[in-house]
Amino acid sequence: MIGTMRATGTEYDEAVRAVRAAEIDADTAADNLIERMTDAEVLWLLDGDSPRRLLPLIPFLLGRRPFVAGANRRLGIPGIRFSDGARGVVIGASTSFPVTMARAATWDPTLEEQVGIAIGLETRARGANYSASVCVNLLRHPAWGRAQECYGEDPVLTGIMGSAITRGLRLNVMACVKHFALNSMENERFEVDVSVDEHALHEVYLPHFKAVIDAGADSVMTAYNRVRGEYMDLNGPLVTGVLRDEWGFAGFVTSDWVFGTHDAIESLRAGMDVEMPLRMLRARSLPSALRSGAVSRETVLQSAHRILRTTLQHAATREVTSPSHDVIASTSHRALARKVAEESIVLLKNDPVDGAALLPLAPDTRRIAVIGRLSERANLGDHGSSRVRPPSTVSPLQGLREALPDVLIETASGSSAAEAAAVAAAADTAIVVVGLDQHDEGESVVTGGVDVGVLGGAFTSGPFRELLIRLAHLASRFVRGGDRTSLELRPTDVELIRAVAAANPRTIVVLIGGSAILTETWGASVPAIMYAWYGGMEAGRALARVMNGDVGPSGRLPFVVPTDVEHLPPFDSAAKTVVYDDRWGQRMLDADGHVAAFPFGFGLSYTTFSYQLVDHRFDDRGGSAEVLVANTGDRAGSTVVQVYAADLSLDRPVAQLLGFQKVDLSPGSSTLVHVALDAGPTLERDPVTHRWSRRAGTWAILAAQHSPRSWEGAHPLTVSTSGGMLPANE
Known part of the structure; x- marks a missing residue:
């Protein structure tokens, strides 16, 4: 009992x-601790601490302080202190x-773990102990507005990268995986x-969630959305049946914010522990429900126990010394941001012009034209819940000017294609920076269809409810972000590229965005294309270092870029049901x-590599491959060794990524690379027994560059034989 402990500090301490x-x-x-709590204090653990009147202020407050749930001053319980942060801490600068x-494009989990450590340190320095930085939803279609917040289309890549950031975060804060x-x-x-069959659910859309749970995620x-007719906060078969019973998850589950809780009592029974971030449905319903027996005390205490057990375990195992504010946007973290941006850049095309590849920039370059509306902007990504406000930023133009002080750099906004062409014609090389911004894609902060009943009894039915729902639908048409309407560049960007390329054959196109951008209508007109993403606060310096050749391009696509959008699944942003x-x-x-125009895993280097699969060991628990990799070019470089498997008995074999490893090599050198392999893509789950076994077929394995x-x-x-079928939780 706590009463037998030393009498220093609070009960929680x-x-x-x-x-x-x-x-x-x-x-x-x-x-x-629960034994010392009143019923009201126990129920206080099960939702956010802030009153519902703060709902309109959430976007403002999210960037200023942690959102707290379950704090108890009497016992010294700090509560869950939330910060968002998929690309950094959203609190402060x-x-x-x-x-x-x-970061997925780096294919470097070691680097991603370092990002997790940095975000965890800054989160804790801002007074939070809980970070929702682990987003592992699969990219089913690149038109998804929040594609930039995930790790791409592949379950294995997503699981490995999501596990890496989880390990890094947990040194300082509790890690929450979503959604x-x-x-x-x-x-x-x-x-x-969302309708989904058992095969696709467990073998496509859930393995990466399980990987992150196995890596130690504290919260989910x-x-x-609904799955098979049930909202996820009420979805007992998934939240309890799969997450807890099948996978053995012992942490706590929260709702998505405000409109993610649909019933106070049923969500608790389904296994959703905390309504975030305000006191809304549960504050109104649970006290009387507990008194009347409508919700059992056992159910309430079960959630309270999960919340406190997880919080205590984290506090007892994290780094003891709290970081100071000096760690926030520190020199080392800025350097890490630049390194990640450098490794993320994907070189899609680099054809020779006058006998030599256009990139890296030639040493005798004396005059460059930098063109496009995005060239002078620090384009960090969408402006929703993941928005980070750094103390400084570096645009592509600024980065190039810093890196090339002896080169004359002239600019054009791109608003006039004719003006841009004239500037390009006078330059040795033209660089066109085009793509997307927060107006084209991102979180839709105002969305039609919200369940406004959470606002109170007047909104559960009747004219007020209908009016507010209609206003939400109307407003959603005018706000920025949301799902993309096209995978193409804006027509004005295409016109600009064609005009500049016609004026200067030495044209490089730099793409900014969060997922696939089709290149078929303009790609043939330019010799070089780079994908620079939303590259963070140091993006401009990273881009300049790669273009200048100080760093070789090593990014690889975490998704496929097709030649035609019709080659992808249908995507209806207004759909109420989807399969x-x-x-x-x-x-x-x-x-x-x-x-594909550019296949999954694709990316060029400034040098060339060869791969030879030497040996492999594999069973239904995974395995490893030994791959001999040689740098066959005349420059140092980095490559990603990718190992795939496929069932060759199919008329058209479908490649399945099993594992990968990034490696640096000097020119002319070679090394034997050890690649850990995931058996998951070769297994199938029995929907009745929930046991996993090898999928039938004639399977082959191949080491490749993409x-x-x-x-x-x-x-x-x-x-090899390893004991037959696997239980689902192994």
Whole structure:
């Protein structure tokens, strides 16, 4: 019991000390605290602490302080102290890292773990202990407005990168993974109902969530959408049946904010522990429900226990010394942001002009034209809940000017294609910076279809409810962000590229954005294309260093870029129902026989590499591959060794990524690279027994530079016996 501990500090402090000293475990400590709490104090744990009148101020307050749930001054419980932060801490002026999709393009989990450490330190320095920085929703279609917040289209890549940031965060804060589950469209996120079969659900859309849970995630945030007719906060089969019973998750589950809780009592029974971030449905309903027996005390205490146990365990195991404010946007964190941006840049095309590749920029370059509306802007990404406000930024133009002080750099905004062409014609090289910004894609902050009943009894039915819903739908048509309306560039950008390329054959196009941008209508007119993403506060310096050749391009696409949007699944941003299956992205192109413009995993370097699969070991628990990699060019460079498998008994084999490893090599050198392999893509789950076994087929394995179209030279996937079928929670 806590009463037997040393009488220093608060009850909570003593519980943390005892758990850290291994005198008691976190479960016992949580139960001891609950014994000292009144019913009102226990119920206080189950929703946010702020009153509902703060609802209109959330966008303003989110950037100024943590949102707290379950704090108890009498016992010293600090509560869950929330900060968002997919690309950095949203509170105050913090380091703005490249968006999640850009970091996925690094294919470097070691680097992503460092980003997690940095975000965790800055989050804690801002007074928070809980970060919702782990977004692992699968990119089903690149038109999804929040694509930039995820790690791309592949479950294995997503699981590895999401696990990496989770490990980094947890050194300082509790890590929350979101949005569980099947949240891959924005405009109708409050209303859409996702239908999915057992195969696609468990073998496509959930493996990366389980990977992050296995990596130690402390919390899960439920999605707004419905799955199989049930809102996710009420979806017991997934929140309790899969997440807790099948996977063994012991942490706590929160709602998505405000409109993510649909019933105070039923959400609690389904396994959703905390209504975030305000006192709304549960504050109104749970006290009387507990007194009357409409909700059992056991159900309430079960959630209270999960919340306190997780919070105590984290407090007892995190770094003891709290970071100072000096860590926020520190020199080392800015350097990390630049390094991540450098490694994220994907070189899509680099054809020779006058016998030499256009990139890196030639040493004798004396005059450059930098053109486009995005060239002078620090374009950091969407302006929704993940928005970070860094203390300083570097635009592409500023970065180039710093890196090339002896080069004359002339500019044109791009508003006039004729003016831009004239500036380009006078330059040795023209650089056109085009793409997307927060107006084209991002979180739709005002969205039609919200359940306004959470605002109070007057809005559960009747004229007030109908009026507010209509106003929300109307307002959603005029706000920025949301799902994309096209995968093409703006027509004015295409016109600009064509005009500049016609005036100067040495034209480089730099694309800014969060997911796939089609290049078919203009790509053939330019010799060089780079994808620079929303690259964070140091994006301009990173871009200049890669273009200048100080750093070689090493980014690889975390999604496929098709030649035609019709080669992807249909995407209706206004859909109220949608079917998710196992046909999307590169896998859909493979199955249908379409050639990608740029395949999944693609990216060029300033040098060349060769790959040879030497050996592999594999069973239903995973394995490893040994790949001999050689730098066959005359420059140092970095590459990503990618290992794929496919069932060659199919008429059109579908490539499945099993593992990858980034490696640096000096010119002419070679090394044997060890690649860990994930067995998941070769397994299937029995919907009745929930056990996993090997999928039938003639499986082959291949080491490649990107998702392969040809399987010539592939090796049979040799599977050793390891004891038969696997339980679902192993």
